[in-house]
Amino acid sequence: MAADVHSKGVTWDTPNGNLAPVEHLPNSRSESPTPGLVEGTEPGAGQERAMFVHTQSFEDLTADVELTGSRPSETEEVEEKEQQREGEGGGGADTVDEPRQDVQAIVREKEEDVTSETWRSHKKHVFVLSEAGKPIYTRYGSEEALSTTMGVMMALVSFVEADKNVILSIHADGFRVVFLRKSPLVLVCVSRSGQSDGELWRELHYVYYQILSLLTLPQLQRVFQQRQSFDLRRLLAGSERVTAGLLRLLETDAGLMLNATMSLPLCSTTRNIVCTSLQAASSKNLVFSILLAGNRLVALIRKKEQHLHHTDLHLLSNLASSSSSFRQGEGWTPVCLPKFNASGFFHAHISYLEPSSDLCLMLVSTDREDFFNLSDCKQRFLERLKKRNAYQALKEALHSPTYPVSQVGIPELWHFVYKSKSSGLYTSPELPVPYRTEEEQERLMELYQYLHSRLHHPTRPLRSIYRCTNTENLLAWSTSGFELYLCFSPLATKALAMSAVTKLLKWIRKEEDRLFILNSLTY
Amino acid sequence: MTAMRVDAKVVMLGKESVGKTSLVERYVHHRFLVGPYQNTIGAAFVAKSINVGDKVITLGIWDTAGSERYEAMSRIYYRGARAAIVCYDLTDNSSFQRARFWVKELQTFEEHCKIYLCGTKNDLVEGDRSARQVDFHDVQDFVEEIGAQHIETSSKTGNNVDALFMKVAEDFSNSAFELLPEEKGVNLDPKKNSYLYTCCHH
Numbered sequence A: 001m002a003a004d005v006h007s008k009g010v011t012w013d014t015p016n017g018n019l020a021p022v023e024h025l026p027n028s029r030s031e032s033p034t035p036g037l038v039e040g041t042e043p044g045a046g047q048e049r050a051m052f053v054h055t056q057s058f059e060d061l062t063a064d065v066e067l068t069g070s071r072p073s074e075t076e077e078v079e080e081k082e083q084q085r086e087g088e089g090g091g092g093a094d095t096v097d098e099p100r101q102d103v104q105a106i107v108r109e110k111e112e113d114v115t116s117e118t119w120r121s122h123k124k125h126v127f128v129l130s131e132a133g134k135p136i137y138t139r140y141g142s143e144e145a146l147s148t149t150m151g152v153m154m155a156l157v158s159f160v161e162a163d164k165n166v167i168l169s170i171h172a173d174g175f176r177v178v179f180l181r182k183s184p185l186v187l188v189c190v191s192r193s194g195q196s197d198g199e200l201w202r203e204l205h206y207v208y209y210q211i212l213s214l215l216t217l218p219q220l221q222r223v224f225q226q227r228q229s230f231d232l233r234r235l236l237a238g239s240e241r242v243t244a245g246l247l248r249l250l251e252t253d254a255g256l257m258l259n260a261t262m263s264l265p266l267c268s269t270t271r272n273i274v275c276t277s278l279q280a281a282s283s284k285n286l287v288f289s290i291l292l293a294g295n296r297l298v299a300l301i302r303k304k305e306q307h308l309h310h311t312d313l314h315l316l317s318n319l320a321s322s323s324s325s326f327r328q329g330e331g332w333t334p335v336c337l338p339k340f341n342a343s344g345f346f347h348a349h350i351s352y353l354e355p356s357s358d359l360c361l362m363l364v365s366t367d368r369e370d371f372f373n374l375s376d377c378k379q380r381f382l383e384r385l386k387k388r389n390a391y392q393a394l395k396e397a398l399h400s401p402t403y404p405v406s407q408v409g410i411p412e413l414w415h416f417v418y419k420s421k422s423s424g425l426y427t428s429p430e431l432p433v434p435y436r437t438e439e440e441q442e443r444l445m446e447l448y449q450y451l452h453s454r455l456h457h458p459t460r461p462l463r464s465i466y467r468c469t470n471t472e473n474l475l476a477w478s479t480s481g482f483e484l485y486l487c488f489s490p491l492a493t494k495a496l497a498m499s500a501v502t503k504l505l506k507w508i509r510k511e512e513d514r515l516f517i518l519n520s521l522t523y
Numbered sequence B: 001m002t003a004m005r006v007d008a009k010v011v012m013l014g015k016e017s018v019g020k021t022s023l024v025e026r027y028v029h030h031r032f033l034v035g036p037y038q039n040t041i042g043a044a045f046v047a048k049s050i051n052v053g054d055k056v057i058t059l060g061i062w063d064t065a066g067s068e069r070y071e072a073m074s075r076i077y078y079r080g081a082r083a084a085i086v087c088y089d090l091t092d093n094s095s096f097q098r099a100r101f102w103v104k105e106l107q108t109f110e111e112h113c114k115i116y117l118c119g120t121k122n123d124l125v126e127g128d129r130s131a132r133q134v135d136f137h138d139v140q141d142f143v144e145e146i147g148a149q150h151i152e153t154s155s156k157t158g159n160n161v162d163a164l165f166m167k168v169a170e171d172f173s174n175s176a177f178e179l180l181p182e183e184k185g186v187n188l189d190p191k192k193n194s195y196l197y198t199c200c201h202h
């Protein structure tokens, strides 16, 4: 059985000559209403070269969904004042008590009874099925128990398609059902979270890319070409934790929404040593060397002309954090970076700098025989770091991976998220007291997502939006250089919010070499 | 240069969750991790030195995932291995069928790889004999037929774990010199090794 799945022409490697084409970096700098803040000059902008594929924002992810309607050129500003929003964004009060998504919970969720009230009351379900209507993945409960449900979903999709239409979403009674068709797969999200269709599509795309990163697109297509009724769970076995981790990350990490990565705050001297040491520890077939502290980027070195996509980086970092097996020794695994090139595998050497450290090094190579070369690269990197006395400083920086918002010096400012568009990096302070619980943290993320979906609305995008609720006042602002989301105490006024932006931008500028990675090195 | 010196490549094979990772953890880190199952992703490599007589032998242990997804990749993990520890769970008969698959695979592609069939989770059948699904003597017959070794271990109690790896190291030490007369240890760079493999063959 197994053999016939794999035997024919599996592209296990991404040959050197076959790396993704270089995407065009922005060279046209659009007019900006804020002098000095055009793309490339905003606080946190990288010098000269960018290290990531340049992405507009989430439309890059959903570009292939074909959201109807084109972008009008004029943008507007909007002010919203609402006491109680229903459904969208402000549903904090009536959120369901979701079980903590820790490891135990994931195990329990799989055993959940799909006819129970608990199962039905989950805020967000995610299903993946094959075009034959076979269940492939469910976030809660077991796939077997849901085969009828998934059969119905597929029937719905086919029914609409029979008329040459495409089903995108169904809105009903506080629920949204969003469909993503990615032949040979169908992905469905059933959500009560109040997120927009666009946000839910983005999340489904992530799940799709997650599957590609394990299998590659050609392999996925081949197994279904050979047998339409193939049970894909066989090939995805053991990846449940990876997917569960990703869905969790989507709810908590603004980087997945912004198409950006947070960097670990680090003094520039140490960062430079870390970067140059990593740069020096190169090997012929290395494409990316990535040093992460949790999901924060410490350093990224690239092969010349090659750019990493945020989606791929988030997938890599989620992969590393979802199995303790990388702490056991040095990991060596095939991995596809679907945004970079969905048709082949890279080979990743994944290990921690020390067994109990949070510093995870990922060395991505095109050569499946490269393990010992990369193992050697890691040793050379570590030796150099220690010789130049940067290792200790780096470890100390991990003790304060974030900063309190009070450093900015605006008392009414509770929290913010700032993305520098040209560097693809974002910075955000630690969550203040009102948002420490998991529910509150999710609620704030949902508010940001709401603002984000308004700024990036496919037909009516906004340049800025100011929104008042009972519990906080929010301001979101997008220019060609940055994207900024601010959360204020409900006592703050709009005038104060506007002046806070200027003050915050000044502060970020002052701190930029600590908060961002300003130079992008290649081997 | 700090190239890793490895004398013998050892590969752990077997169905998912039979206890390969736990065996390596017990042997290398002297611990047994409880808590939810953590799948191995791809493979994990760890080197461990062991004294055999007056020699020090470094085993380079490859712990594989055992999932079907990586099956086509598994050759890169076992190619050039001098020993394969093929694991099956004493309480799961299907895992023994899977072990037979790996044995066949090794016999076809890795003539010089010694096979050690390892029945895991011995502690579970000690307490409750009815939990045993794989008969010791059946495996013994199979092992004699294919010229392999056989051992039952428990990573939870540590029973037979050191003995297993010691046996692997001793067998390697005894055979190393007859196989490779002028080479003192093999640098298990996979490329070099495949070269070695072909020269031994032809």
Ligand SMILES: Nc1nc2c(ncn2[C@@H]2O[C@H](COP(=O)(O)OP(=O)(O)O)[C@@H](O)[C@H]2O)c(=O)[nH]1
Binding pocket: B014, B015, B016, B017, B018, B019, B020, B021, B022, B023, B033, B034, B035, B036, B037, B038, B039, B040, B065, B066, B120, B121, B122, B123, B124, B153, B154, B155, B156, B157
């Ligand atoms: N009772 C018992 N459980 C074990 C033993 N070895 C492994 N396990 C359990 O079996 C499961 C799978 O173990 P693991 O080593 O990760 O399997 P692998 O997939 O083959 O690497 C885990 O939940 C372990 O705790 C053992 O010797 N005794």
Ligand SMILES: [Mg+2]
Binding pocket: B017, B020, B021, B022, B038, B039, B040, B063, B064, B065
């Ligand atoms: Mg394992």
